[in-house]
Amino acid sequence: MSLATKMNRPLPFTPLPGLVFRLRLKDLxxxxxxxxxxxxxxxxxxxxxxxxxxxxxxxxxxxxxDAQPDRLVRVVxxxxxxxxxxxxxxxxxxxxAGVMLQSITRNALASPGLIGVEAGASVTLLFCVILxxxxxxxxxxxxxxxxxxxxxxxxxxxxxxARGYSPVRLILVGVGITSMLSALxxxxxxxxxxxLVESALMWLGGSLHQVSWGQVEVMAWWLLLAGVxxxxxxRQLNLLRLGDKVALSRGVDNRxxxxxxxLISVALTASAVATAGTLTFVxxxxxxxxxxxxxxxxxxxxxLAGLLGALLVLLGDTLGRTLLAPLQLPAGxxxxxxxxxxxxxxxxxxxHGGAN
Numbered sequence: 088m089s090l091a092t093k094m095n096r097p098l099p100f101t102p103l104p105g106l107v108f109r110l111r112l113k114d115l116x117x118x119x120x121x122x123x124x125x126x127x128x129x130x131x132x133x134x135x136x137x138x139x140x141x142x143x144x145x146x147x148x149x150x151x152x153d154a155q156p157d158r159l160v161r162v163v164x165x166x167x168x169x170x171x172x173x174x175x176x177x178x179x180x181x182x183x184a185g186v187m188l189q190s191i192t193r194n195a196l197a198s199p200g201l202i203g204v205e206a207g208a209s210v211t212l213l214f215c216v217i218l219x220x221x222x223x224x225x226x227x228x229x230x231x232x233x234x235x236x237x238x239x240x241x242x243x244x245x246x247x248x249a250r251g252y253s254p255v256r257l258i259l260v261g262v263g264i265t266s267m268l269s270a271l272x273x274x275x276x277x278x279x280x281x282x283l284v285e286s287a288l289m290w291l292g293g294s295l296h297q298v299s300w301g302q303v304e305v306m307a308w309w310l311l312l313a314g315v316x317x318x319x320x321x322r323q324l325n326l327l328r329l330g331d332k333v334a335l336s337r338g339v340d341n342r343x344x345x346x347x348x349x350l351i352s353v354a355l356t357a358s359a360v361a362t363a364g365t366l367t368f369v370x371x372x373x374x375x376x377x378x379x380x381x382x383x384x385x386x387x388x389x390x391l392a393g394l395l396g397a398l399l400v401l402l403g404d405t406l407g408r409t410l411l412a413p414l415q416l417p418a419g420x421x422x423x424x425x426x427x428x429x430x431x432x433x434x435x436x437x438x439h440g441g442a443n
Contacts, residue, residue, distance in 0.1 A: 114387045117380045121394040125175070128398060132405040133167050137412060173298040174404045174418065175397035176306045177359040178369055182396025183317050184355040185370030186377075186389055187348055190324040192254040198371035199356035201261045202349065203243045204236035205367055206268035208360040209291055211235025213272055216287045217279035229302065229361035236357040239264065244349060252345055294417040295363050295404050302362050309358035313351050314393070320348060321385035328383055366419045369396050372430050399426065 130142040133149075140148075140159065148155045148163045181199055188197040199205060212232045215222070243264050247257040272291075276284050289296075323344050326334040334341060359366065377392035400418055403425065407416035 110387060114381050114384075114391075118387070118391060118394070121391065121398065125394055125398050125401070128401055128405070129171060129175070132171050132401055133163055135405060135409045136162075136167065138162050169298050169300050169303050170295045170404065171401060172303045173295055173306060173362055174400040176303065176310050177295075177363040177366065178373070178396035178398070178400030179393035180306070180310050180314065180355040180359040180396070181366055181370040181400075182373035182377075182392040183314055183389055184352040184359075185396075186374045186385065186392045187317060187320075187324065187352045188370070189374055190328050190383075190385065191345055191348055191352075192258055193328060193330075194254065194258060195375070196371070197258065198367060199352065199359075200265060200365075200367040200370070201258060202353060202356070203239035203261055203264050203268065204353055204356040205360050205365045206265045206272070207239025208232035208236040208357065209272050209365060210239075210268045210275075212291070213275040213279070213287055217275050217283045220280075220283055233357045233361040236360055237353060239268065240349070240353040240357075244346070252341060289364075289417065291364055294415075294419075296408070296415055298362065306358055306362045309354060313354040313358070317348075317351050317355070318386075318389050320344075320351070321389060323348070324385040324389075325383070363400070364417070364419060366400060366422065368419070368423050368426055368430075369399050372426055373399060375430070 130145050133145040134140040134142050140162070144155075144159065145163060148159050152160045152164060184199045185197070188199065188201060189195060191197075192201070209232075211234065212228060215228055215231050243257070243261050246264075247253070247260040250256075276288070279287075323334070323339050326337050326339045327341065327344070334344075356370070373396040374388070374392045376395050377388050381387040381391055399422055403422035404418035406425070407418050407421040410416070410421075
């Protein structure tokens with residue numbers, strides 16, 4: 088048996104009774120490779136900053152904080168680690184939400200921003216900060232943004248499914264509502280108090296500089312509660328990509344499955360936006376990057392896209408706080424500036440020779 092045949096031979100993996108993943112050896116190698124890359128980037132990010140540390144020092148502080156100087160423990164555990172973990176968790180959540188939306192709508196350009204979560208969260212935050220300053224405590228601003236995202240996503244789904252669900256109708260309604268909310272956001276930014284607008288814009292740009300351990304814990308729970316069902320729904324997503332008739336012939340009724348999948352996607356997006364602000368590009372780019380390594384098999388695509396999303400946001404945040412230090416650029420801005428040209432090249436190559 089040749090090496091190529093061995094690498095592409097499916098290996099059954101049963102984490103739960105009745106749940107079977109079929110991983111190729113090639114898929115396992117890619118997953119382990121990107122886990123290693125994320126770990127290296129994690130250490131590099133924790134060692135980078137105005138107070139420079141070596142990766143060995145970071146590793147020692149993480150493993151045995153009681154044996155290290157207090158200043159090193161504070162730098163790593165209090166200032167850098169919450170920000171790093173939040174970046175990874177938010178990136179993974181947005182990437183998984185992007186995979187699900189692209190499969191549900193059967194549209195390669197779909198992203199978490201399509202269902203209005205980011206627009207709804209942004210408008211809600213701007214209302215709270217600019218029109219009602221001080222009325223909503225700072226601690227509750229992320230919660231308010233999340234509720235706004237859920238309400239707008241629910242409105243888009245109700246409007247798009249009033250005469251029966253259609254992926255095209257969901258996209259068109261989402262684009263319309265999102266455009267309207269974006270115009271409202273621009274109006275608030277243009278005519279609002281400049282000091283209040285400045286504080287809101289940092290969040291809207293995808294900034295992680297004020298993330299706390301409490302937010303990391305909440306984000307981790309949201310990713311666990313919504314990410315695990317997303318992974319377990321890989322079979323339904325595989326079938327939905329083939330069309331409603333094929334899915335129905337295999338026992339997947341889109342009228343029952345799609346609302347649940349959309350709810351999972353909204354939960355992942357809303358929690359990430361409430362924690363880190365708008366990072367729209369991640370949910371679009373990470374799934375396409377992952378498909379180049381594993382195709383459209385969602386049992387592998389979902390975890391691989393999550394790893395790539397975590398890598399993108401962590402890299403963007405690390406570059407944003409180190410390239411022009413002490414000036415800190417929002418992670419969302421860095422991701423777009425660095426990732427957009429590369430994404431265009433990636434799509435051009437995929438068009439002239441295929442992605443897999």
